[in-house]
Amino acid sequence: MIYRTVGIFAHIDSGKTTLTERILFESGRISAIGTIEDGNTESDQLPEEIERGISIRTTFHTVPWNTKFGDFEIQLIDTPGHIDFRNQVTDLLPAMETAIVILEAGTGVQSQARLVIEELRKANIPIVFFINKLDRFGDEYLDTLVSLEEILKQPPVTLFQKRQSGGWEYFLESEDSFSKQTKEELLSFDDELLLRYWNDESSATELPSLALRQGTEKTKLYPVYGGSAKTGEGVRELLNLVLWTNPKEIQLSSEVPLIVLSRRTDPQIGRYAVVYSVTNLSVSEICQRLEALQKKQETTHLSQVGQSSFSSFLTNPISFLSSDSESPETTLTKGKLYYLVADERIRMEPGQSVSIPGLSTLDLKNQISEKTPSPFSVVLEPEISSEKEFWLCRLRELEWEDPGYQLELREETGQIVLFGRGELHLEIGIRRITGKTEKKLMFSSINIAKIELLKKMSHKVALEHRAFEDQKSSGALIAVLEDTADFSKQIAFEVSLPEEVKHSIETSFMEACLRGFYGEEVCGLRFRILSYEIPPGDLQTTLTLLKVAILAGVKECFPSNTYLVGPLTEIEVMVDADHLGVVLSDLSRRNAKVVSIEEAVAGKSHLKANASAENLLGFSGALRNMTKGIGISWERTAFTSEFYAVLKE
Template sequence: MKKTLNLRNIGIIAHVDAGKTTVTERILYYTGLIHKLGNVDDGNTVTDSDPQESKRGITISSSAISTQWSLNEDLYDINIIDTPGHVDFAVEVERSLRVLDGAIAVFCGASGVQSQSESVWTQSDKYEVAKIGFINKMDRIGADFDKTVQQIEDTFSVDTLVIQIPIGSGDDFEGIIDIITEKAMYWNTSDSGNTWRNEAIPEDYITIVQKSKAELLEKIAGYDDEFMEAYIEEREISESMIHKAIRNITLQRNAIAILCGSAFRNIGVQPLLNAVGRYLPSPLDIETVTGYHPDEDEAKIRQRKEDEICTGFVFKVLTDKYVGKLAMVRLYAGAVSSGSFLLNTRTGKKERVSRIIRIQADKMDEMSTAVAGDICGLIGVKDVTTGDTLTALNEPFVLEAIQFPEPVISLAIEPKSKNDEKKFVDALVKIASEDPSLKVKIDQQTGQTLLQGMGELHLEVRMEALRAQFGIEVNQGDPKVSYREQLTATVSHREVFKKQSGGDGQYADISFEIGPRDDNEKGLLFIDKIKGGVIPREFISNVEKGFIEAMKNGILLGYPIESMKVVLFDGGTHEQDSHGYDFEIAAMHGFKAAAQKAKAELLEPIMIADISCPDEYLGKITGDINRRRGIIKSIEGEQKQKIVAEIPLKETFGYISTIRTLTSGRGSVNLHMDSYKPVPKGILESM
């Protein structure tokens, strides 16, 4: 129990280039797991062990690693998942946050809150993940601690508990001041920041610290009744009281504690580890896990205890060249041992666990047993996929699955050599099973194999994997946008389908209203208003099935209809000639006829572009955005400009290279999917 109480399952979340991987590397170094510091620029960090990650200097796949940290008398086991910041790999963040209890939200002190910061923050809120904040890169030119704190409060509508402030910034950044202990901390460069010294606060910071501490105590009192009582009565408030109150506030997700430093300069990482132990939740802080019985509608709960029925969630599936399929699992309840059997509630089949391992980035440590709270790898389970629930035999229980976004871009691909065709198919099956945001489909009209993903970089990385991992050279076409269609008007229609060809004929008669949904949800909203049994109950589900099938191909250019509402209100049958499939056909035919009158329009994916560039290139950038049918949402900054714009996905192919060219290599851009919007008429007519 003590072990689980001192267990922390945490993620490092942030936007691109905030320093997540460097923070992780320093954590592993100061906890003694590694004995030599790696750097992203040198491509030798522990968690970015994939060759493409080293080459590109970004995290592509979430990495799990376990370490330990000693704080006072307690030893904390920390499972860390370093997640990608690039939006093309947001699915990695999504599935990691699904199984974490806490997170360190890392922000760059110079660039502050970015739009991708908002995306990962929203994802973490969805799964109710408790967070602490770390303002990194305080040694960067233009770093502004107070401004970044204000941005965090304004952007996320969250209260902050500032427990550290920086001493200086940019080239003058020297150390940090702990507001709680009122001590200045300076790290020793001679031993790579392994040690530091506590000193008195510099004179010019005394007033700032006194004000900051008064604000901190006042904020804490506003959230904690016991603390409020001591605060009002002006009783002595100990450091342990402050830590306890901040922990309670963090667990309830009422506010976020803010720390600062520079991971690259080895400043501030040890206090961050202390904060992980002090404030972030253990698996026992969340008492139950909610799911349901696969044959029943009502919610069920299981206690997050070792003596509960075994319940685990598969959040990632990997293929390892030595051990084969490896299922990454968060164990929520009970325990599992090597050689035992578990039930996969999706397939209804039992799976044998031959080995249990703890992942250490690219290394594996054997475990005999995993218990509630553990994150581990299971070897031997064969028919599993991301989102599966594994539970004790004869004890079905399903945890909520992860919803993955639909792809927005596709490539036509084929192996260069005919001899590679079987290997090509096997490789696609493997990479698609590992990455649920990647889809492989065959174009029914052309027979081409289409690889669909979340962005250019996403597909580029997976194509490189085909070459590097599987040794397959591939021909590829130009990227294509995945458009959507939608209906904009509601119309009524009657469709009668009848066919006679000797013997029993076919007959179905349906009257329905069709149009857009008014609840902003996706998929088909089907409303049955049939009265008097004019259509038998068993045929109504066929009508719904027919409309669902019809939505896969719109009437403008054959792209899917993203959302639609159908109200079935009348119809008829033939005593002998009516069958369920006839009503499916009637629905599909009826859709095509009615959609012509329902004013269908084409939707295109719109990307948010976060562009950073020196002031002298601002004119070139804004002119280029306008040429791409873009809309500038904001421009801010002084010497370095930050532009946020909406640009259609179709116009962003090759955009990263364009930005580099326009700014002589001094600009950068991050793109992420925002929404679908109607394609202008002039563009539609030219398609």
């Protein structure tokens, strides 16, 4: 049996879940095809997915598939399309062998598909494109190919064509029907293969299909098939094409050669992770590797925590379950997905290798990166304080399954802050934790991060404070307050000072920046100290007065020299002419900037706009009400020194 891990990626509403459903039906895994409208698909089973008609969680399916060149078990991964759930997509890439990217006929390559194509290419993952919905748009896919060529910076190879009798024919099944030009396009990535083909066409008939297999693996060829996920046209042919091409060879230098794709919770087995096995290996061999590592590290004083974890690992190995069985596995097969039962002895971060704390294993990102706080958050508070632990338990389960959520406990108020990747992300998270319980949880409206950003300026200040009837002075501090190129706060000394004086100046400056004119933290400024002479007398009194001088002097500069800024949100909407006016009116009311309006297919307009995330809260729901069902096609919110919205002047 040959195992292949294949991911399905696309812009939202392009047909990922529909294609997955059709593949499961064609393989015999299901006897009837579910639909998103009826809420009975195999992929979308969460109540929130069924209600909204979108995928919010990655799903894994095992699909047997027989071809004339081998028997396969496809490990099919259906990914979410909405930007709020992008972390689930990027977590899969280290173990992705081949990607199917669905494009929608009748339009150019849409924004979310563009992003995922860039990510897949950066990770050197072979891509097979499938132009969907040809049952609706027929031959209207030229714009899609032109747009795709612009993204790839090279022409994709179209390997399907219309039959004279109707329907479509595909290269692998009907190679002789395709032109010499198409075959040369397949061979063009390798000059040697192309020369062999030109020199002896009659004896080199296998070269085009060989080039298709090798060129796709090397990401030098991008084959394109087309059809309809809904009707099944071209779906079997698509799978044959995917399996014909060589997969990416997944490599990992680690004592535990397992890559975590996703984390889940199951009523029977509890917490577990879906992992990809990079090599053929037994659990006992993993233990031997770790034992050898421990011996190598004995001279470096392995931590007591590491020793404890390692010892318990040897005496009680971690449990692996195969993806299609509840029986524990003792030997792992290369390329196969397994369920790894969660264990406090091991670290399982999505997108990284499994590791044992205290042992220096090399994970995929070399180290666990610091999580950047999201600009979106809600404040949570149990209605009954004694139920706080119940809600924390639910929130931790949510954070376990989706690390895009982050928890913060406010000890001073007892409140819980939940950070999320966007408005939809938080709304769905709250729905998930509050479902199936009569306990009440109070939560705030969604909060948006804000800061005050120093305007472009360079302001020289002389700071001094006197007390005790002017008998005591802080001394005159001459400094320049100037902007930086980012959101940082910096202090620079151009004069030599004692360490306690420097520390007092630094802490006073940072304290002054905590609350600006609008009541938010002030960022994007540098405090450059040009001169300071310490007056005679008690140093502690001087430092106290100096702190007052800095706090008052720096704060005086804020009222006319800071912007209140927050995250900027970019949106795209495909809206019909009947609703365009009312959508534009609502965007105007929210102070949104319309970037472009382009005419698309079937009387629809492709609308792009941006506004502060604060102003666009609730717009998604309002849009569905205004248009009787249409939602935002694509959305991105970011908060960086180059990408932000000015909220007040």
